[in-house]
Structure formats: C-alpha cells, structure tokens
Amino acid sequence: MPQSDSRPRVMLEEFRVKNAPDDYGMADEKWNFKKFTKNFRIVIVRLDSFEMEFDLIGIQPAFANAFRRLMLSEVPSMAIEKVMIKNNTSIIQDEVLAHRLGLIPLKADPRLFEYKPEDATDGSECNSLEFSLKVKCSYNKLQSKESYRPEDLYENNNVYSSQIKWHPIGNQASVHKEADVSPVHGDILISKLRPGHELDLHMVAVKGIGKDHAKFSPVATASYRLLPEIHLTREVNGVEATLLQSCFSPGVIAIDADGRARVNDARYDTCSRNVYRYEEIKDAVVLSRIRDHFIFNVESVGALAPNIIFVEAVKVLRDKCKSLLDELNTL
Template identity: 40%
Template sequence: MLALRMKKPPTEEELERRKIVGINAETVTHVTSTDFPGHYPQEEHFWDINIFRDNLKVEFHKNDPLEVSFSLVGVDASIANAFRRIMIADVPTVAIETVLMENNTSVIQDEVLAHRLGLIPFRGGKEGLHKFMNFLKKPADGEDPQYVDYNTIQLSLNVDCTHNEDAAKDEEDPSKLYHHANVYASDIEFHPVGRQTKYFAGEDAIAPVNPEILIAKLRPGQSIHCSMLMHKGVGSDHAKFSPVATASYRLLPTIKIKAPILGKEAEKFARCFPEGVIGLEKVTRKEAAQKGSEYEGHEGELKAVVKDTMRDTVSRECLRHDEFNKKVELGRRRDHFIYSIESAGQWNSDAIFLESVALFKEKARKLEQQVVNMVR
C-alpha cells in the first residue's frame, strides 16, 4: 500500500490570511469561515478545547457603568451573535407592567400614557433586583395573579397642575407660570412593602435611571393620578425589559500598506481615514541607507504608517484614488469582534455581558440534556 503523503501544516502567516475578510472597492471577498474539517485537504481543523482556550481573548477598551467596549477574539460569528442576542432578549430586568389609571385629564390618552410609563428604565439595589426579585407566575385561567413582595414593586404618580401665584405678570415660561407644568420621571413615587424595605432602602431605593425623562405636559386644571405595578421580565417578551440601550459588534478592520506611500501622497492617504488611524512618520537614516529598501534615498520624507485600525470605519475612501490601489489592502478580521454595549441602568454594562455568558452556558447545558434524551 502506498502511504499517504501528509501535507505540511499551514504556517502562522497562512492561518492569519485565512481569517481576513477582503474589502475591495466594489466587493467583499472571503466572507465564509474555512476552519472546519474537510475544507483543506489533509488538514483536520477538528474543534479542540485546548486550541480554543489558547485562542480565546477578551480585552476591555472602555468600562464605565453605563457604557462598555471590549474585544472578543477567537470565536465564530454565530457565538458572538448569540451573546449579543442574549444580552438584548434574555437578561432580565424590571419594568412597569400594569398601570391602574384613577384620573387622567391630560391631553395624552390613557393607553399612550401607560406605554410611556412602561418604557421608563428604573434602577435599585443590585441584590434586590437580580437576586431577591423573581418572575411573576402567570395565573391559570380564572385565577387572580398573586402579587407578593418578591415579584411586584408598587409605584404611584400623583400630579396636579396649578397656577403659580408668585409668577411675574409678564412671565411666559409655563414652567414658571404653573406648578407641575411638566411631569417628569422624578415625580414617580416608590412604595416598598414587606422585605423590599431591606433591599430597596436609601440609595438602593427604586427610582428612575434618568429622573428628567419627560412624561407629560399639564396646564392648570389637568391632573394625572395612577398607581403602577412593576414586574420582572426579559426583552424577548417586550423591549421595555431589555437591559441595553444598544448592544452591537463589528469586526476589527485591517489595513496593510504593501508599498511605500510618501510625501504629499502620505498626507492625502491619512485624510482618507478617521483621525488616528494613519500616522505620518519621517523615513529614518537607517531605512534610507539600507540597500534594496523601499525607502532608499527618501531620508527625511514623510511616510504613511498604520497606527490604530480600531478607529477605522472601513469607508474604502482610499480605494477611490488610483494612486493607492496597488499600495493598500483593506480587510476585516473574521474572529475579532469589537462589542459596544450601553446599559439602560439596571445592570452595569460589563455585568450584562457576564450574565449573557452564564445564560449561554445554561442554554448549552439544556441543549446537551435534550440531545441525550433524544438519543435514549
């Protein structure tokens, strides 16, 4: 029998090349992942947990309570998108679910006002919101829901608009002419019951994330009186339960300068990109003196160098100019995802991602159990 001749394993440079999505003037190429068994002859590419651990990286670029930016490297697009969808649809929060309207003489209809109230994000003690509060159990047909301290938060809004007797005679500003001309989220009152006084007291009390959210405008004689019930839910049921204002990702841009770009061309090339992406440096004496160097004889001239590709928006502006067509190669790295997450306020922005990882792990465990049951 003839022994099969094994192909040499791909070099690191070749593996990196396979990860790049080509960005051309009119087309995008190499969009499909190729690191799976059978694609390349005599290369296995079977999934290996040790290789996965070595390649997996998480690097934070910005970490504020309400906004976070980080890179997730070494995963497939399906996994990266699963985290994004879980953050939007499966991480639980609380929001106003029921509005009991007692008196509403404003120009806003009851159902519209209730909808506006439901979209206001609320904050509170992290332990109370995420550990103490549970989901409200859906009652059976004919049964009343059981409201208790661990599944329902009570709120109220009671505002009456009246004339301000101390306002100047020539005053035209409604906020000075009247009391409560504008109804803000800060006018909503929280009424703790039971063990809620332990978890939602002081700075941890339930309150709007942004107290200046405008709910309605009133004029003298108009009033809003209502009580509200807040429950725990997830974004897949309604967008008001989603913990994020935005949750998105993009692939890391790559810029490869294949031939020297010097002088005025270098300055023009830098203007084709957002500020900070391309830098201008002088050709050193060492570079200019090196025989066969592409910079030979150009000592002191400005040259274009890649500084920070993460700032790039991949506008392809440089590809519009003929002088750069053969000198630059644009792309995106297929396994490098740059996330941008803005929290609505109930979760810290980085905690939303960590919670999505925990939920993804639980989903995988349930799927594994279903597969085992199916095989049996």
C-alpha cells in the same frame, strides 16, 4: 497578500466584502477545546458605568453573535408593565402614557427578583415593584407678572420620571432602597400638564426579557464589530500620504518625518473605504478585518453595569446549554 499570522480575515474590497479564497468560514471548523483555550482572550478596553468596550479574540462568530443576541433580548431587566390609571385628565392618552412609562429604565436589579408567574394576579414582594405617580398641575400663585414662560406660570407643568414614587410591598422596604429601584434618569419628560390636568397612576414593574418587549432589554444596544486591518502594499509618500491619511479616521494613518505613510492604529477606523475613491492610491492599500476578533460595545440602559450584563448573557447561554443537555439526557 503577505500575512504574518494565520488569523482569519475578511477582505473589504471596493464593491463587496470577500472571504479569503481558502476560507470557508469558521462554521465547518471542528471545535477544539484545547485550541480554543489557547487562543481565546478577552481584553477589556474601556469600562464605565453605562458603557463598555471589550474584545473577544479567537472565538467563532456564532458564539460572539449569541452573546450579542442574548444581551439584547434574553438578559432580563425590570420595567413597568401594568399601569392602573385612576385619573388622567391630561391630553396624553391612557395607552400612550402607559407606553411611555413602560419605556422608562428602572434601577432595580433584576437578579434580585423572580419572574411573575403568568397566572398570578397580584404581585408579590419577590416579583414586582409598585410605583405611583400623582401630579396635579395648578397656577403658580407666586408667579411674576413679567414672565409668560409655562414653568413660571404653572406648577407641575412638566411631569418627570423623578416624580415617580416607589411603594415597597412586603419586606421590600428593608431589602431595597428607593435609590436602588427608582428610574435611572430623573429628567425623562413623561407628560406636560396645564392647570386642571391631573395624573393619578399606580404602576407595577415586573421582570421580563427583551424578546417580549424592547423595554425589558437591559441594553440600549449591544453589538460588535470586527477588528479592522489596513495593510499598505507599497510606499506612499508626500501628497498621496496626506490624501491617504484623510481617507481614514483620525489617528489611523500616521505620516513619518520623511513623509511616508504608515498604519498607526487600525482599530478605530470606521471602515469607510473612501480610499477606493482615489485611483492613485487605490492600489496601495488592502483593507481587511479579522474575523475572530470581535470588538464588543455594550451600552447599558442603567439597571446593570455593562460588564454584568455580559456575564448575565453568558449565564443565560450556560443555562440554555444545561437545559438542552438535561432534555437530551432524559431521552
């Protein structure tokens, strides 16, 4: 296969993913700082408040994977950990209610808090946030006679995350604003109530990491994929060209004015490999992915911006390396 550059590839064959024969994987490669700095690039493709797409180019999979793993499980975030149930007469069980509350993402910036020591009984202003939820359902006195919808019949028949109230402790009132620590989304349904049902809860949120519980993970998901590459080995024209086009994601294959297919942009191909279903054009393409080009996709849960989550992950890795070096130096 003609390759213009020496970028490492992995071939997507019909029935398996195959490394190039001369490729032993990059694990054995000796790491060279100079070479790394020369090749390494980060390209931010898209960044909004909840989602980010960026490329890590010229890096070993071990590193890319480490960042992914760290974002998932070791970058801290705040989540409700303790729920004191003073009263719960709703049909939802105490444990289930507490579990649901725990999974509500909070806006609180974990960088401003410390981990709560394991032996500490009471939280302090620097390691916990206290919330409360007090809702009572009753009949709607102003109900119209016609409607039988629960929202018209009752008051507070649905409990939403926006009803969670923050109670600053210590100096928190001066440091944080309620809008900065409250749930990210106000429309998360916590429970449904009927007249006579009542919730009276006191909650404590602490800082934690995703390894401990998925609720502490700052990302909905953080993952990467390798950059797809499509290479046409021969000219594909006419009907075959349209067929070829249909085998890939929209915009991947373009057809020229003369009816010839060409690869327009392989980046957003989903690598469905459906082209192998057609004997006639099977031979015309070589599918591969660039092994050191990682297209990251980070979806934040809301507490931290996705770019910050990545930086935090780098910091976690740095700290881990540091502590390892420190340990080694003490030997």
